[in-house]
Amino acid sequence: MSRAAARTEALRPLAAADAPGLCQRFEGASAEAVLEAVLTDPRFGRVALVSSFGAESAVLLHLVARIDRSVPVLLVDTGKLFPETLAYAEALAAHLDLRDLRHVRPEAEQLAGQDPTGLRWSYDPDGCCAIRKVAPLEAALAGFDLSISGRKRHQAHTRARLALFEPDGARLKLNPLAGWTREMLAAHMAHHALPPHPLVAAGYASIGCSPCTSPVLPGEDPRAGRWRGWDKTECGIHGRGSEPAF
Numbered sequence: 524m525s526r527a528a529a530r531t532e533a534l535r536p537l538a539a540a541d542a543p544g545l546c547q548r549f550e551g552a553s554a555e556a557v558l559e560a561v562l563t564d565p566r567f568g569r570v571a572l573v574s575s576f577g578a579e580s581a582v583l584l585h586l587v588a589r590i591d592r593s594v595p596v597l598l599v600d601t602g603k604l605f606p607e608t609l610a611y612a613e614a615l616a617a618h619l620d621l622r623d624l625r626h627v628r629p630e631a632e633q634l635a636g637q638d639p640t641g642l643r644w645s646y647d648p649d650g651c652c653a654i655r656k657v658a659p660l661e662a663a664l665a666g667f668d669l670s671i672s673g674r675k676r677h678q679a680h681t682r683a684r685l686a687l688f689e690p691d692g693a694r695l696k697l698n699p700l701a702g703w704t705r706e707m708l709a710a711h712m713a714h715h716a717l718p719p720h721p722l723v724a725a726g727y728a729s730i731g732c733s734p735c736t737s738p739v740l741p742g743e744d745p746r747a748g749r750w751r752g753w754d755k756t757e758c759g760i761h762g763r764g765s766e767p768a769f
């Protein structure tokens with residue numbers, strides 16, 4: 524490759540097709556190092572953090588806040604979240620001094636047409652997630668080149684092969700905590716005195732919408748309380764990358 528071509532390549536904006544190469548480049552790097560690169564290298568473009576403000580969300584929010592407090596943080600506010608989650612999001616964002624918390628909500632018109640009773644979760648949870656989570660988030664991410672997600676491999680067998688970088692349509696998705704264990708997360712929370720989600724103490728190990736989340740019993744998978752009784756393990760917002768769609 525000529526010097527001019529190498530220079531052009533070095534300045535080229537990064538896109539979904541670069542995911543495998545980025546996984547190689549950052550293999551063995553810490554979550555902090557990867558986040559630092561993504562949040563400071565202009566080739567990654569416009570970056571947003573997607574957070575559920577759930578049981579373990581404080582760790583990633585804290586890591587990002589230490590690098591850039593102005594990063595847009597998207598909370599998919601389905602209209603079915605626990606009031607505790609909404610209050611926690613405000614309190615945690617203030618605690619970490621995150622300055623751009625955005626509530627991503629479904630369109631009122633779409634809800635009126637496709638979930639007029641608000642009970643679609645009870646007979647068609649996939650359809651409910653599509654209306655209340657997938658469509659609003661897709662619209663909100665249209666203006667970004669890369670999203671950061673807090674998923675980890677240990678959370679479920681469906682996430683066991685989660686890559687550090689993955690394609691998400693034309694965008695890149697970064698999973699900086701992919702390799703973190705439950706113990707690492709707990710240690711980070713304790714070391715930095717990060718406030719826990721108030722429902723964790725009540726036995727909620729993974730926290731989503733109120734109608735579809737229940738506490739887990741000792742020894743159960745942390746996500747066993749999500750869509751309990753349904754053959755469903757994911758909401759669909761992570762279904763287009765290297766991970767299988769559910």
Ligand code: SF4
Nearest residue numbers: 644648651652732735
């Ligand atoms: S988690 Fe439940 S209430 Fe929330 S969008 Fe999905 S089906 Fe609807």
